[in-house]
Amino acid sequence: MPEQPPYLRVADVLRQRIVEHVWEPGDRLPSRAQIGEECGVGENVVRRAQELLISQGVLEGRAGSGTYVAEPRPRVRVVRSSAREQPTGSPYEEASLLGIQKSALVTHIKRTYYSDQGRPVETADIVLPAALCEIVYEVPIGRQ
Structure with a gap:
């Protein structure tokens, strides 16, 4: 090793x-x-x-x-989709809005919601500081 x-x-x-x-x-x-x-x-x-x-x-x-x-912060339990999330560094503006350092790790989740007919009807971009969340389990995401 x-x-x-x-x-x-x-x-x-x-x-x-x-x-x-x-x-x-x-x-x-x-x-x-x-x-x-x-x-x-x-x-x-x-x-x-x-x-x-x-x-x-x-x-x-x-x-x-x-x-x-650092003072301990409450951690949020989240579910992530391995097909759609991307751990990245945080750009300056994003880091400023989240109150974290520019180099801090974040999890960027992009979601698309579909109608019963399979058409996209809504998107969401979610950015979470990695220090504030714990990945509980992953849910595979796939379009039908």
Whole structure:
């Protein structure tokens, strides 16, 4: 089995410290240099690990202030259609409207509703921050 990339190992260490209540929501994390020294990696590896956890909603970056443990947000249980959803990064305007960082992961769902006669009658584009939803199960979608 190949060894885990260093940034994922550091992300696991940070996540474990949060789970074990070493750091609580709202706590500021130590500097990247300090975390890097503790984990035996460089600051760029720590930065990449923090960016991953920020995109997952575990941490939040505050410009000029540092990186903090994010407040837990309620997660919505959703059903997704593997035929129609696309996980993507969020464009600037979309990220701004959702109150998330530009690089945060989102799930973009495009739905088309059909009449009994099989004609499309309505479409919907739904964008959910990935950190706020949990995929419960998938429903295969196919046109008749």
